[in-house]
Amino acid sequence: MPPSNHRQTLWFILALSVVPLGACQGEATWKRPSPGLKRMIEQPRVDAYEGEQAADGTWKGNMLKPPQGTIPYSPVPQSSRFLSGYSENEPVAFIPTRIDRRFLERGQQLFEVYCSPCHGSNGQGKTPVSQHMNHPPPSLHEKEMRALKEGEIFHVISQGEGFMPSLANQLSENERWQVVSFVKALQLAQHPRTGALPQPVRSKTQASQSTESEP
């Protein structure tokens, strides 16, 4: 085939391949639909979070207003010692958040719900549930229990220990610290650090403690 013929064939093939493209946009694409109807591709739409202009010219949000009394919630980033109870591989010996009376009282409520069935409201561990356990929980007032650091108690609640289940699914980190604060208060209530008390109260408690036996 001479070269000119060759080129003609090429043009012909090219032209042929363009023809079917025309079929993609038929007459209907360009015809205006009947009045009052809008084509899908031309319909107005509002994207989430986008404002919409009302007929009176004011702008209103697209999102629904939250119901009255809704409290905004966004988790505050927390330190790793708050989330784990450990700092540099050592359990912390304090509660790594701000505590107040409400915090402690919430801890008491949660202890009552989640811990008292086994440990008893007073932490002595003598409950109908524990009596049926082969390995009942220890009294939280025992010497070793009082020596537990805040971070260790947090860890036990988070991970469980021996026959005690983890309560991480039931209690948020903050709630676990609330329980820890109550456990510490409970222990202090039965074994006050007499040195920290004012003098008249100190001699009184020391006198009453010496008559009590250690649990």
Ligand code: HEC
């Ligand atoms: C289902 C019963 C049960 C529940 C509920 C429970 N515990 Fe325990 N807990 C135990 C038992 C049993 C042990 C003894 C674990 C062992 O030594 O095997 C224990 C041990 C402990 C210890 C001592 C851990 C140690 O280092 O020896 C602490 C502290 C403790 N529990 C706190 C709590 C707190 C706080 C809660 C509530 C958030 C709670 N427990 C809920 C049964 C329970």
